[in-house]
Amino acid sequence: MREFVFVGQPARVVFAVGSLRRLAREVEAIGARRALVLCTPQQADVAQAASDLLGPASAGVFSGAEMHVPIEAARRARQHASEVGADCAVAIGGGSTVGLGKAIALESGLPIIAVPTTYAGSEMTPIYGITEAGVKKTGRELRVLPRTVLYDPELSQHLPVPMSVVSGINAIAHAAEGLYAQDGNPVMSMMAQEGIRALAQGLRAVRRSPGDMAARSDCLYGAWLCGSVLGHVGMALHHKLCHTLGGSFELPHAQTHTVVLPHALAYNAAAAPQAMVRIAAAVGAPDAATGLFDLARELGAPTALREIGMPREGLQRALELALANPYWNPRPLQADALARLLDDAWAGVRPQDSSFPRST
Numbered sequence: 223m224r225e226f227v228f229v230g231q232p233a234r235v236v237f238a239v240g241s242l243r244r245l246a247r248e249v250e251a252i253g254a255r256r257a258l259v260l261c262t263p264q265q266a267d268v269a270q271a272a273s274d275l276l277g278p279a280s281a282g283v284f285s286g287a288e289m290h291v292p293i294e295a296a297r298r299a300r301q302h303a304s305e306v307g308a309d310c311a312v313a314i315g316g317g318s319t320v321g322l323g324k325a326i327a328l329e330s331g332l333p334i335i336a337v338p339t340t341y342a343g344s345e346m347t348p349i350y351g352i353t354e355a356g357v358k359k360t361g362r363e364l365r366v367l368p369r370t371v372l373y374d375p376e377l378s379q380h381l382p383v384p385m386s387v388v389s390g391i392n393a394i395a396h397a398a399e400g401l402y403a404q405d406g407n408p409v410m411s412m413m414a415q416e417g418i419r420a421l422a423q424g425l426r427a428v429r430r431s432p433g434d435m436a437a438r439s440d441c442l443y444g445a446w447l448c449g450s451v452l453g454h455v456g457m458a459l460h461h462k463l464c465h466t467l468g469g470s471f472e473l474p475h476a477q478t479h480t481v482v483l484p485h486a487l488a489y490n491a492a493a494a495p496q497a498m499v500r501i502a503a504a505v506g507a508p509d510a511a512t513g514l515f516d517l518a519r520e521l522g523a524p525t526a527l528r529e530i531g532m533p534r535e536g537l538q539r540a541l542e543l544a545l546a547n548p549y550w551n552p553r554p555l556q557a558d559a560l561a562r563l564l565d566d567a568w569a570g571v572r573p574q575d576s577s578f579p580r581s582t
């Protein structure tokens with residue numbers, strides 16, 4: 223029997239090749255007059271182009287976005303926005319830049335327009351993360367949800383293939399866990415399955431031809447769907463493990479998601495059979511966990527924690543941290559099975575092919 227609660231979140235989404243050129247109109251549409259453009263130092267050129275498109279509606283560029291949003295960067299950006307009289311911020315970049323916009327919005331209520339250039343999905347969520355004294359705190363607040371999202375596939379055209387792949391699999395992880403979320407619902411499940419399908423197809427094509435705009439469009443469409451799932455329903459074991467490994471061992475965010483996901487799905491397979499069937503169907507494989515492991519390998523992504531800087535002697539500590547403050551998970555957390563999971567993920571072992579459930 224179906225039983226669910228669905229609460230939609232407000233967001234205006236504009237999706238088109240070249241949609242960046244609508245930026246000035248979108249700033250005006252939210253009633254703002256001066257927009258501060260946010261970016262990382264590496265993306266100053268594209269941010270300057272956005273600022274030029276805004277013309278007199280630009281309050282300049284702030285290029286101080288950093289990974290995991292250090293609180294000092296958030297304070298500097300907030301102060302700068304106030305000094306230049308900005309009544310809106312445009313965050314152009316990946317999850318780190320969108321995260322900086324959210325940190326400004328959290329304190330000041332400044333409306334954000336997000337222009338994502340990776341596939342991480344943060345632009346569709348009311349989730350913020352801020353790092354203070356080496357500890358990353360996350361929370362959900364509707365006021366940080368971007369008011370408008372401009373998806374322009376042209377902007378991800380030069381995202382290097384290895385980064386495109388792991389970023390896309392980071393998005394797939396949101397959808398995969400959304401399919402077995404405690405507060406899941408049929409709308410999010412449809413979006414999740416379609417998001418995984420679009421990303422699996424798009425990433426394969428991007429690997430063959432990085433400048434293929436149809437492929438970039440598929441990936442960004444998938445990122446939108448998967449990000450929406452993350453924004454609407456709760457995450458489970460996989461996200462907990464990745465946040466623990468990223469936060470305490472400084473592992474790279476999207477690469478960590480890529481390595482851990484097949485193992486977290488293998489762990490949860492028997493407890494969430496319907497979700498596994500949908501994930502497997504979406505990647506075009508007989509089994510969800512091995513399907514995603516094989517996809518990562520096919521796309522040249524890392525498949526072992528040891529490849530991305532995890533010390534083997536840290537695994538026990540990671541396990542303790544993940545168990546100390548767990549998220550809800552469809553399968554109860556069992557220390558010995560989780561230790562095996564982490565060991566397999568560290569070594570890069572292909573998860574055990576489970577004979578059940580299958581997509582066909």
Ligand SMILES: NC(=O)C1=CN([C@@H]2O[C@H](COP(=O)(O)OP(=O)(O)OC[C@H]3O[C@@H](n4cnc5c(N)ncnc54)[C@H](O)[C@@H]3O)[C@@H](O)[C@H]2O)C=CC1
Binds near residue numbers: 348
């Ligand atoms: N709050 C939320 O809902 C979510 C937050 N996140 C957060 O986002 C962060 C990771 O974001 P990512 O997008 O993976 O990486 P990122 O935003 O840190 O970007 C990685 C690097 O790639 C560069 N880059 C971005 N787009 C590019 C492009 N099109 N071409 C060339 N270079 C480009 C950036 O300037 C940066 O140097 C993490 O801190 C994670 O926690 C991720 C997903 C959801």
Ligand SMILES: O=C(O)/C=C\C(=O)CC(=O)O
Binds near residue numbers: 321350351464465
């Ligand atoms: O840590 C954050 O900034 C909030 C959520 C995420 O990073 C989601 C994810 O793990 O990709």
